[in-house]
Amino acid sequence: SEHDDFDGSVYDYVVVGGGISGLVVANRLSEDRKTTVLVIERGYFDDKPEATVPWYANGLDTSVMTRPESAPNPELNNTTSLVAVAAVVGGGSVVNGMGYSRGSKADYDAWEELGNPGWGWDGLLPYFRKSTTFTPPSPEVASRWNITWDPSVYGDGPLRTHISDFQYPDLAVFWDALRHQPGLDLPPGANAGVGPGAFWSPLSIDARTMTRATARSAYYDPVNATRQNLRLVTGQTATEILFHPGKALRTKGVRIVSRSDNTVRSVYAKKDVILAAGAIQTPQLLQASGIGPASVLQAAGVKPFPNPDTISTNATYNATVWAEYLAHRTGPISTANGNTVAYYSLPQLHGPSTADAAASIATRLLAQNATAHLPPLYHTSPTLLKGYLAQRAILANRFASSTSAITAGPIPGNGVSPAILLKPLSRGTVTLNLTKNPLAGEGGGGLPTVQYHTLQNPLDGENILSIIRHARTFWASPEIVSALHPVVELSPGSAYQTDADLLAKLRGDRGLFWPSLAHPSGTCAMMPEEMGGCVDAEGLRVYGVGGLRVVDASVMPLIVGTALQATVYAVAEKAADLIRGGR
Numbered sequence: 001s002e003h004d005d006f007d008g009s010v011y012d013y014v015v016v017g018g019g020i021s022g023l024v025v026a027n028r029l030s031e032d033r034k035t036t037v038l039v040i041e042r043g044y045f046d047d048k049p050e051a052t053v054p055w056y057a058n059g060l061d062t063s064v065m066t067r068p069e070s071a072p073n074p075e076l077n078n079t080t081s082l083v084a085v086a087a088v089v090g091g092g093s094v095v096n097g098m099g100y101s102r103g104s105k106a107d108y109d110a111w112e113e114l115g116n117p118g119w120g121w122d123g124l125l126p127y128f129r130k131s132t133t134f135t136p137p138s139p140e141v142a143s144r145w146n147i148t149w150d151p152s153v154y155g156d157g158p159l160r161t162h163i164s165d166f167q168y169p170d171l172a173v174f175w176d177a178l179r180h181q182p183g184l185d186l187p188p189g190a191n192a193g194v195g196p197g198a199f200w201s202p203l204s205i206d207a208r209t210m211t212r213a214t215a216r217s218a219y220y221d222p223v224n225a226t227r228q229n230l231r232l233v234t235g236q237t238a239t240e241i242l243f244h245p246g247k248a249l250r251t252k253g254v255r256i257v258s259r260s261d262n263t264v265r266s267v268y269a270k271k272d273v274i275l276a277a278g279a280i281q282t283p284q285l286l287q288a289s290g291i292g293p294a295s296v297l298q299a300a301g302v303k304p305f306p307n308p309d310t311i312s313t314n315a316t317y318n319a320t321v322w323a324e325y326l327a328h329r330t331g332p333i334s335t336a337n338g339n340t341v342a343y344y345s346l347p348q349l350h351g352p353s354t355a356d357a358a359a360s361i362a363t364r365l366l367a368q369n370a371t372a373h374l375p376p377l378y379h380t381s382p383t384l385l386k387g388y389l390a391q392r393a394i395l396a397n398r399f400a401s402s403t404s405a406i407t408a409g410p411i412p413g414n415g416v417s418p419a420i421l422l423k424p425l426s427r428g429t430v431t432l433n434l435t436k437n438p439l440a441g442e443g444g445g446g447l448p449t450v451q452y453h454t455l456q457n458p459l460d461g462e463n464i465l466s467i468i469r470h471a472r473t474f475w476a477s478p479e480i481v482s483a484l485h486p487v488v489e490l491s492p493g494s495a496y497q498t499d500a501d502l503l504a505k506l507r508g509d510r511g512l513f514w515p516s517l518a519h520p521s522g523t524c525a526m527m528p529e530e531m532g533g534c535v536d537a538e539g540l541r542v543y544g545v546g547g548l549r550v551v552d553a554s555v556m557p558l559i560v561g562t563a564l565q566a567t568v569y570a571v572a573e574k575a576a577d578l579i580r581g582g583r
């Protein structure tokens with residue numbers, strides 16, 4: 001087969017996962033033609049329209065995903081839910097909603113406060129720039145819609161981002177309402193690290209072709225033909241990290257299984273094995289390789305991203321708009337969820353008259369008996385608890401200030417208004433599924449057990465209710481009602497008003513309320529080891545193991561107040577620099 005030649009082969013670096021972080025790191029490391037890099041990817045290349053036409057980002061292409069169910073969640077009436085994980089060359093960038101957004105400065109400065117020098121906003125901005133190019137809309141569209149941006153926060157990097165010329169007409173009404181929101185800022189440009197507010201926010205679209213811009217189109221396709229020192233193999237699942245014999249743990253390579261015929265092969269790394277398998281599968285691979293419970297097993301913790309509203313109904317567009325896209329690359333098919341996002345801090349959510357409600361949440365958070373609202377893992381690990389308490393102090397500070405967002409209101413043109421909690425206090429876990437051999441099935445089909453523990457901390461419930469109530473107020477604002485008629489809430493529905501009724505509905509209805517919006521992170525956190533950290537800040541090296549690094553969304557020590565792809569690109573760019581620096 002085409003893969004016969006690589007069994008037993010040796011590279012400088014073996015990268016596990018050809019998703020966003022894996023392709024960025026592989027590209028940068030192979031810029032030096034003397035450095036050899038192998039990328040192992042579970043999925044395949046996907047060239048169908050769903051992977052390239054922007055409009056499809058409104059739906060979920062599950063044909064290129066693995067979809068484990070979560071464990072039954074005790075706080076959600078023991079119901080399970082989907083864990084959406086990409087399995088395709090390009091990873092999440094091929095299936096995601098294409099929003100390109102960075103958190104506020106305070107979100108990244110929190111990483112630095114957690115003991116990671118150089119990982120605050122100022123340390124990451126060069127990598128945000130290095131990874132992106134921004135193409136503005138046409139001057140006519142920009143002036144008609146009053147679209148503004150800050151060109152200084154983008155560079156001439158591989159990932160193309162764009163605000164398209166097509167804007168849903170109703171957005172004018174929404175912007176009118178946003179301008180009248182008390183206390184909501186309207187900063188001139190998104191992605192500049194400024195605090196919450198309403199923005200014109202780009203999508204990962206390549207304006208030259210009006211197609212989806214992905215880690216593959218940005219970091220792999222342009223260099224594939226010319227770099228003999230870079231190789232990507234598809235349909236191969238890494239199932240185990242291999243170590244040199246001896247007392248000091250040092251990686252030797254990776255064992256992989258072919259999805260098509262279950263052939264087992266081994267490949268070797270002279271320098272490092274680099275894990276980029278994403279925040280669900282990286283911890284699984286570490287655990288399957290028996291890497292120390294003190295650093296990794298205990299550090300497992302997926303942060304939920306609850307979404308107490310319905311998803312897109314997948315309205316089908318008619319033939320005319322498709323014809324327009326095919327002929328001119330314009331119209332609704334040329335864009336996805338739209339380019340307007342409003343971020344609110346907790347005080348802004350509560351409004352000026354009840355701003356002390358936010359301070360009260362912060363005070364009550366700090367007064368909590370932390371272990372009472374955390375999974376058992378934290379009860380027995382003083383280091384893990386120490387890390388959580390440090391995160392908690394930072395979150396209490398952010399709750400009481402207006403420096404970072406607790407919710408984002410994407411306002412797409414398809415009439416769906418998800419209510420999203422960006423700063424969860426509850427902590428989940430990713431652990432090996434002991435009843436399923438990770439080697440079994442279609443080439444390593446076994447997936448780990450994901451326990452979200454959504455709503456384990458009751459303050460998460462309070463914050464979600466505030467977010468829902470705020471969304472109701474927004475949709476009832478006079479600007480919207482007078483222009484668009486009263487908006488009817490389909491889900492959960494106006495019958496649900498009291499805290500108890502709303503919470504009971506959320507706990508029981510998995511179609512309505514999701515524990516995660518496909519943004520797992522923090523499952524192998526970058527923090528000092530004595531705070532339960534998994535990798536160091538100097539080189540993202542796994543504590544206690546030589547030659548092993550993690551570069552994907554697992555390393556985020558605290559989830560940032562927005563969707564993650566922009567941050568994953570920047571973190572991977574910085575990781576590549578640190579690795580090349582030889583540290």
Ligand SMILES: Cc1cc2nc3c(=O)[nH]c(=O)nc-3n(C[C@H](O)[C@H](O)[C@H](O)COP(=O)(O)OP(=O)(O)OC[C@H]3O[C@@H](n4cnc5c(N)ncnc54)[C@H](O)[C@@H]3O)c2cc1C
Pocket residue numbers: 016017018019020021022040041042043060084085086087088089090091092093095096097098099100101236237238239276277278279281282285444517518519520552553554563564565566568
């Ligand atoms: C449905 C969906 C919608 C999203 N919407 C948005 C959005 O609009 N905006 C935004 O900013 N972010 C969005 N995200 C999040 C964003 O795409 C992810 O945070 C990002 O892709 C994570 O990058 P990563 O490198 O950590 O992992 P991934 O991009 O997931 O890459 C991991 C890769 O590793 C491969 N892999 C896993 N295990 C193995 C193994 N054992 N062996 C070999 N290969 C393996 C996988 O197949 C995958 O290709 C969305 C994600 C999803 C799933």
